[in-house]
Amino acid sequence: MALRYQDVVVADLSPLLNASELWQKMGKRFAELKEDYEKQVQRALANGKWQGQAFTAHQNSSAATASEYAAAKTEALAVASLLKQAHTELTRLQKAVKDLVADAEEKNYKVDGSGRATYIGFSKLSAQEQNALHHDPDYPKLVAQAQQAAQEWTDGIAKAVRAVDEADQGVKRALIRAAGFGGFNAHAEGDLAKAGAPDISATRADGWKIKTTGPGLGFTATGSPSYGKEGRLKAYLDLGHVTAERSLTDGPADVSVIADAYAGARATANYGFSDKGVNAAAEISGGGRAMVEAREDKGDILYYTRAEGFAGVEGGVTAKATKDEVTVGAKRFSGGKTSVAGGFEIAGIGIGGTAEGWAGAGAEAKWGYMKDETTGKWELGTKAGFSGPLGGALGVEITVDPHKFSKAVGHAADAVGDTAGSVKRTISSWF
Template sequence: MALRYQDVMTTDLSPLLDVSEAWQKMGKRFGELKGDYEKNVQRALANGKWQGEAFAAHQDSSAATASEYAAAQKEALAVAGLLRQAHTELTGLQKAVKDLVTEAEAQDFKVDSSGKATYVGFDKLSAQDQFALQHDPDYPTLLTRAREVAREWTDAIAKAVRTVDEADQGVKRALTRAATDPSAAVGALSGFNSHAEGDLKKAGAPDVVATKTDGWKTEGKVTVTGPKLGFSVNDGPKSGKEGSVKAYADLFHITAQGSASNGPVKLSGSADVYGGVRATANYGFNEKGAVAKAEMSEGLRAMAEGRAEYGQVGYYGRAEGFSGTEASINAKATKEEFTVGSKYFYGKKGSITGGFEAAGIGIGATAEGWEGPGEEAWWGLKKDKETGVWKLGGKAGASPRIGGAVGLEITVDPHKLGEAADEVADAVGDAAHSVKNTVRSWL
C-alpha cells in the first residue's frame, strides 16, 4: 500500500535508530556466541579423546551450528546498517515534503490533510480591498493564475510524497532480502542469511525488468549461493508430519532465468549449476499418503533448458550433465505424487530432452549417455509444487561401463488447458452466432 501525504507528515522515524541499535547489539552477541561455541563445544570435544562415527556426526552438526551463528551475525549487522541508512534517507525526504509545505504556506497557499494546495491570499485582504479586487478587470486572470499555481504546489508535494514512498519500498525490499536465506529458494534448508547485503542502495534496488522499444519485454534473474552447510532431523512420523533427515554441503549453486515476450510469442530459458554433497531421507504415513525415500549425491551437476511458445503451442529442449556419484530409492503415494524407482551411478553422464506442447498437454523424450557403472528405473505421476504442472513419465537404463538410458514424459498444465478450453468455447459460440445470423438472412 502506497504512503499517503498524511503518513509522510505524521510518521515518527526516530524508532528506526533504536531498532538499528538493538540489531547491532544482536549481531555483536551472535559473534560472541559463535566464539564461545567454537571454544567450548567444537574445540573442547575435538581433543582426540572422542573418536568414531558419533564424533564425526557431531563435528558435522557443530560445524553447521557455528556456520549459522556466523550467518546470524552477518544478517543482524546488515539489518542494523540498513535501518540506520533508512533513517537518514527517509528523514531527509520527509523534511523535503515538509519544507515544500512550509514554502507554500509562506506564499499564502493552504495545504489540507490530503496534500492539496489552495490559495488563501485573497481571504487576508480587508473587505474594502476584496470589493475593489472583485471589480478589477484583471480579477478573473488573477484568480485563474492562483488556481494554476495551487495545482503546481499540489503536484510538487505529491511528487515529493511519491519519492518517499519509493524509498520506503526500497527499504522494504532490502530488509526482506537481508532476512531471507537465498539458498532456500533453490531447495536448501532455510537458515540465516550469510550473504546479507548491508548497503541500502544495492539491497533495495528493484528486480531487473527491461522493456525494449521494439515491443519485446524481457526479464531475468541470477542467484548465486554457497558455500553453505546444513543438517536437520525431524523425528516424525507423528502429528501428520513426515520424518526426515537432511544434510548438505554446498560448494556453490548458480541459477539463472530469463524470458522475452512479444504478444503471443514467448522465449524463455534457465540454467542451473551445482557443486556439493547432499543426502536426504523422508518417511511416513499420514492423511496425505505414504512416503519412503532416500537419496544421496556428490559431484558437479549442470542443466540448461530453452522454450519457444506461440500462444498454446510450444517446443522445449533440455540438456543436462553430471559428474560424480548418485544413488536413490523411493516409493511415494500421495495426493500429488505416485512414484516408484531406484538408481545408482558413478561416473559421468549427459542427457538431451526434447518435446512438444499444445493446449497445455506436452510429450517429450529423453536420451542419456553414461560413462561409468550404474542402473536406473523410474516411473510415476507427480505435480510440480511451483508451477502446478502434472508430469507422467518414466526412465530406464543400465551401464556396466558404457551405456545409457531412455525416458518418456507427458505433461499436463491445468492452467493452460483451461485457457485453451475457454478459447474453444468462445470460438464455438462465435461460430454458432454467425450461423444463426446467416440463416436469418435467408428467411
C-alpha cells in the same frame, strides 16, 4: 499499497534507530556466541581424547553450527546498517515533504490532509479589498494563475511523497533480501543502495527483454469475507524468478517467444460473496518450474506451442460461480512432471490441447468456462490426470472470440454476396 501524504507527514521514524541499535547488539552477541562455541565446544572436544565416527559426525555438525553463528552475525549487522541508513534517508525525504508544505503555506496556500494545495490569499483581504478585486478586469486572470500555482504545489508535494514511497519500497526489498532462506544469510548486504535496488528489467542488444526478481519473502491479507467484499491471503518465499521475452517479426509473421523459470514456494487463498457471485480457492506449491512458449499473434491462423517442466509439490481446490465464470477443480501432486501444449485459432475459434507426463504421486481434475475481461474471449476447458507413481494428464481448451468471429462471418457473407452478384451479372450477359 503506496504511501499517502498523511502517512508520510505523521510517520514516527525514531523506532528505526531503536531497532538498528538492537540489531547491532544482536550481531555483537552472535559474534561472542560463535567465539564461545568454538572455544568451549569445538576446540575442547578436539583435544585428541575422542576419536571415531561419532567424533567426526560431531565435528561436522559443530562446524555447521559455528557457521550459522557467523552467518547470524553477518545478517544482524547488515540489518542494523540497513535500518540506520533507512532512518537517515526516510527522515531526509520526509523533511523535504514538510519543507515543501511549509513553503506553500508561507505563500498563502493551504495544504489539506490529502496533500492538495488551495490558494487562500484572497480570503485574507479586507471586504473592501475583495470588492475592489472582484471589479478588477484582471481578476479572472489572477484566479486562474492562483489555481495553476496551487496545482503546481500539489504536484510537487505528490512527487515528494512518491520519493518517500520509492525509498520505503527500497528499504523493504533490502530487508527481505537480507533475511536468510533456510538459515541465516552469510552474504547479507548492508548497503541500502545496493540491497534496495529495484528488480532488474532490461532489453539486450539482441532483442531479448530480461526481467529478474527475487529473492523475496512476504505475506499479504486484503479484503474481508463480508458481503460485497473479497478476501485474499498470500504468502510467498521466492528464491528467484527470471523471464525472457522476444518478438520475432518477419513479414506477415509476428512470433513472440517467452521463457520463464521460477523457484520458491507460494500459498494463496481467495474467498468472497458478492452480487457477482461466489468463489473460494486455495493453492500451495513449492519447488521449481520452467516454461518456454512460442506464439503467432498475426494473420488469419494463430497458433501457440508450449513446453513446461515442474519438480516439487503442489495442491489446491477451486470453486467459483459468477456471471462470467464457472470453475471447479482440485489437484494434488508430488514429484516431477513435463508437459507439452499447442493450439490454433481460426476466425475467432480456438482449439488447444495439453499432454503431461508425471513421475510421482498425484491426481488432478478441473472443468470450467470463463470470460477474459481483457480480451473479451470466452474460454472452455477441462483437464484430468492420475499417477501411480507413473502417469499423466490430458487437457482440452476451446476459446471463442465473439468480436473476431462476428467479423469473420461478416466477411464471409460479403464474399458470398459478391460471388452471387458476379454470377447473376454473368448469366444476365448471356441473354
